[in-house]
Amino acid sequence: MAKYRLEKSPAPMWSKVLIPVAAVLVTFIVTSILIILAGANPFAAYYNFIIVPLSSKFSALEVLVKATPLIFTGVAVTFAFASGYYNIGAEGQLYAGAVAAAWVGATLTGLPAIAAVPLMLVLGFIAGMLWALIPALLKVKLKVDEVVTTLLMNSIIMYFISALLNGPWRDPETGWPKSPEFFEAARFVQLIPKSRLHLGFIIALVVLLIVYFVLKRTPFGLQMRAVGASKAGAQFAGINVNRTMLIAALVSGGIAGLAGVSEIAGIHYHLISELSGGYGYTGIIVATLGGLNPIGAGIAALFIGLIDTGAQTVSRVLGVPVYLGDVVQSTLLLVTLGMLLLQNYRIKRI
Amino acid sequence: MLAVEMNHIYKSFGPVKANVDVNFQLEQGEIHALLGENGAGKTTLMRILYGLYRADSGEIFVNGQKTLIHSPKEAITAGIGMVTQHFTLVPTLTVAENVVLGYKNGLVISQKEIEKEVAAASEKYGVQVDPTALVRDLSVGERQRVEILKALYRNARILIMDEPTAVLVPQEVDVLFESLIRLVKSGLSVIFISHKLIEVMAVCDRITVLRDGKVANTVKKAETTQVELARMMVGRETFGVHRPVEQKSSTPIYEVSGVTLEGKHQKNLLENVSFSVGAGEILGIAGVSGNGQGELTDVITGLIPPTHGSVKIGGKDITHLSPGEISKAGIGRTPQDRHEGTIGDLTVAENLALEHIKDYTKNGILDHKKIQEDAAAIIKEFQIKASPNDQLRKLSGGNMQKVVLARALSRKPKVLIASQPTRGLDVGATEYVRKRLLEERERGTAIVLLSEDLDEVLALSDRIAVIYEGSIRGIIPSAEATPEKLGLMMAGVV
DSSP states (O other), rough: OOEEEEEOOOOOTHHHHHHHHHHHHHHHHHHHHHHTTTSHHHHHHHHHIIIIHHHOOOOHHHHHHHHHHHHHHHHHHHHHHHOOOOOOOHHHHHHHHHHHHHHHHHTTTTOOOHHHHHHHHHHHHHHHHHHHHHHHHHHHOOOOOOHEEEEEEEEHHHHHHHHHHTTTTSSTOOOOOOOOOOGGSSSSSSSSSSSSOOOHHHHHHHHHHHHHHHHHHHHHHHHHHHHHHHHHHHHHTTOOHHHHHHHHHHHHHHHHHHHHHHIIIIIIIITTEEEEESSSHHHHHHHHHHOOOOOHHHHHHHHHHHHHHHHHHHHHOOOOOTTTHHHHHHHHHHHHHHHHHTEEEEEEEE | EEEEEEEEEEEEEETTEEEEEEEEEEEEEEEEEEOOTTSSSHHHHHHEEEEEEEEEEEEEEHHHHOOOOOHHHHHHHHHHEESSSSOOTTTTHHHHHHHHHTTTTSSOHHHHHHHHHHHHHHHHHOOOOOOTBBBGSSOHHHHHHHHHHHHHHHOSEEEEEEEETOOHHHHHHHHHHHHHHHHHHHHHHHEEEEHHHHHHHHOOSSSEEEEEEEEEEEEEGGGOOHHHHHHHHOOOOOOOOOOOHHHOOOOEEEEEEEEEEOOOSEEEEEEEEEEEEETTEEEEEEOTSSSSSSHHHHTTTSSSOOOOEEEETEEETTTTTOHHHHHTTTEEEEEESSSTSOOOTBBHHHHHHHGGGGGGTTTEEOOOHHHHHHHHHHHHHTSSSSSSBBGGSSSSSSHHHHHHHHHHTTOOOOOEESSTTTTTTTTHHHHHHHHHHHHHHTTTEEEEESSHHHHHHHHHHHHHEEEEEEEEEEEEEGGGOHHHHHHHHHHOOO
């Protein structure tokens, strides 16, 4: 009887392009089973997932709205991962940025937009950096695994925000746990009238391009990629590995903080504990699907934004649970990761 | 009846012939040494016997029966156990748990029962261990005994010990030898892989010497001497590149003095290492693998700071500088492992530029044009078969080594540290690298050549230092060096 064995074999170049496409196809096949179980026709479901959201101007813009925070977090995670620092804490850093923006939006009421918006962005970036600082220092000083510490920091900030919203920032009129409304000038402008698309989308694209430029065209970007690919090799070449990782971790936190600023100043106008809905974690999916390339992350963010928007359509039209969107996303991540791993192997008959 | 008989074993890894027509016979109840330099094929042969590798051709008989061994599991079934240098124990489990792990199956394992069984086995074989102790609390020597007991508990009657003394302090070595001798008296047969002549002469009954993948000879201990073994082990073959005659002596420009590196355990990894090199001189540092060359390279290339001692270039202290600063001070460095000293995912051009990134930055932005041009020039000069934008990992070993060498030499260093510059390279690439080193010597570079290839050290060096167990056993001019003399020094005899 023939026996088969898995053996290592370098991935061919075309697999890089093929993997995202194949992953999407496999995901659709796998999730079809669930859609059938939920009592719907998979083809109708995917029509509603993919085509319907793009067929009206309103829902197409909504895809961009949903993609905006994911571009930020996806790029933030990409930046950290590129240097081999596994920042799982974008969610917490996002909230840190949102807290900073909420403070500006609630207190500095006299400020004109030209001052308020940049101030929120700067403070949000710094807040995200600060929230990323402790795990980053623990990593470079004591070699504590950043995956654990950044994740734990996410829980800590949720309690911190809960304390804020139930304490000093509780809405004085309604008593709801939400911070005071932003003054008008601190709200991001709408890009297109009667849509929710706001300035944050443009800022996200600018950040994406800056990060792309830094990674590909600056000496620091090259050093980051060197550290990410091989710490030993980078150290031998005279790169300060710890310093590089520290900076990457902090900047990543700052970009994630901008996601919080964008969501609060562009959509909600006040701080609530449900501000994010897991954008920080989805950012990891976005970064991975994007192949740790900022441009790829941008495309992945749009795609996930599409599925998110589509999930609501599917749910409304076909009566399946809206969580199907999450299932599709998660399946997509698992399939992609599996393929990224398995591309380095081939099956050999022995 | 022989315990093990291996006939006409051939094994190649790509172009490298690791075993060529090897015949090996282990008698019942003997300790049989497999002696040879690094890369002589000892470990490959034993991995074939233990089922970790498959021979390309050849037969294995265990206790007179032709046996096919395709996995360690089948080796264990055939009564063969192996203890490697890298232990495979779970630190957080007890000794007893480690011993039965993966062997005793069933839903419930009674702690009491396995401790009793392991204690009984420990008693029976005379291998002292405490079954209730946690492995993480044990010394290296104790861990090794757990590994031995693990093999014996699985009914091994043939025990392969792969350089068992490499990790031990002298007292532990004595304990190990006592246990081995006791085990052999109870009918066990032991294969002892080593390159230390003293140990081989102390404990073994017969010795098979491997050289370049072939059996040089099999001899009885009583009928040989250390000198004869050293000669068999190192042998000599001629090869193309030769150093021109004596260089006029020059004042030292690179000085390492009193470098000591403390280890995590009792042993010092480097012990008071001192040497100096002059301009236009090659100092070869010979030694068997694992005697401190790796640590010495790490210290003098700036990867780890020494506990004591200093490193100076032209009188300037560079002991505690970072790798980047050491490079700027005029020291070219090639890593001992070209895969670890480079970044496989980056391109050839990026790897060449990385060390001197400031020179390739214009207004804060990478000057890709200059990176490409310089890379193209270096590729041409060093005859590297690659283009600047190829990923480094796609290059062959020889071409990768040329990149590493080019990176070190392109800045015209005053001192070159070449660590294992030809390891794993084919003949052509080896010759190229050696020729290049001699050209650098002509240019007036002071070169420290750390190599486990004795022929290489002999052919290239003006003076030769021998490192053994972390200290320099002596430095001799190469005119006075013979393979036998160096062999004895490398084996710790003189």
